[in-house]
Amino acid sequence: MSTLNATQADAQALAADTRGALLRRISLLLVVAGILITGYMTYNKLSGQVLPCTNEGIINCSVVENSAWAYVLGVPTAAWGLLAHLTIGAILLFDNRIGFLRDYSVILLFGIVLFGVLYHTYLIYVSLTLLEAVCPWCLAAATVMICQLIVTGIRLRRELAA
Numbered sequence: 001m002s003t004l005n006a007t008q009a010d011a012q013a014l015a016a017d018t019r020g021a022l023l024r025r026i027s028l029l030l031v032v033a034g035i036l037i038t039g040y041m042t043y044n045k046l047s048g049q050v051l052p053c054t055n056e057g058i059i060n061c062s063v064v065e066n067s068a069w070a071y072v073l074g075v076p077t078a079a080w081g082l083l084a085h086l087t088i089g090a091i092l093l094f095d096n097r098i099g100f101l102r103d104y105s106v107i108l109l110f111g112i113v114l115f116g117v118l119y120h121t122y123l124i125y126v127s128l129t130l131l132e133a134v135c136p137w138c139l140a141a142a143t144v145m146i147c148q149l150i151v152t153g154i155r156l157r158r159e160l161a162a
Contacts, residue, residue, distance in 0.1 A: 028093075121142075
């Protein structure tokens with residue numbers, strides 16, 4: 001009887017580890033997507049190139065790119081997003097190697113990602129109400145951050161339940 005219970009417990013622990021590893025891999029894929037999007041946006045902004053966009057009607061990257069909200073503290077907003085994704089990636093890569101991150105990485109990630117989603121939400125609100133234009137690249141970056149919040153939220157819930 002006890003051997004059967006131990007085997008079931010081992011199987012449940014293995015399944016939980018597998019789900020946790022899957023969620024971590026999904027987070028890493030989202031980091032790569034976020035770095036590609038925000039890196040491309042940052043490169044275009046710093047090199048003075050215009051993002052490929054229709055620039056007709058409400059879909060108008062140039063209006064968004066040239067607004068007062070395109071920079072924060074003199075740094076392009078996309079560069080802050082790139083820094084956020086690089087930070088998330090670094091935490092994910094080192095969370096098993098550094099003691100502090102081993103204990104607090106998921107909580108730290110959740111805080112960073114939640115801030116990112118709230119800031120993206122603010123920027124989308126500004127785009128729709130004040131600028132009356134949206135940038136598909138910005139919406140893609142926001143979508144990646146929202147997906148990251150969902151995955152990190154699931155990881156945090158599982159960690160707190162354990």
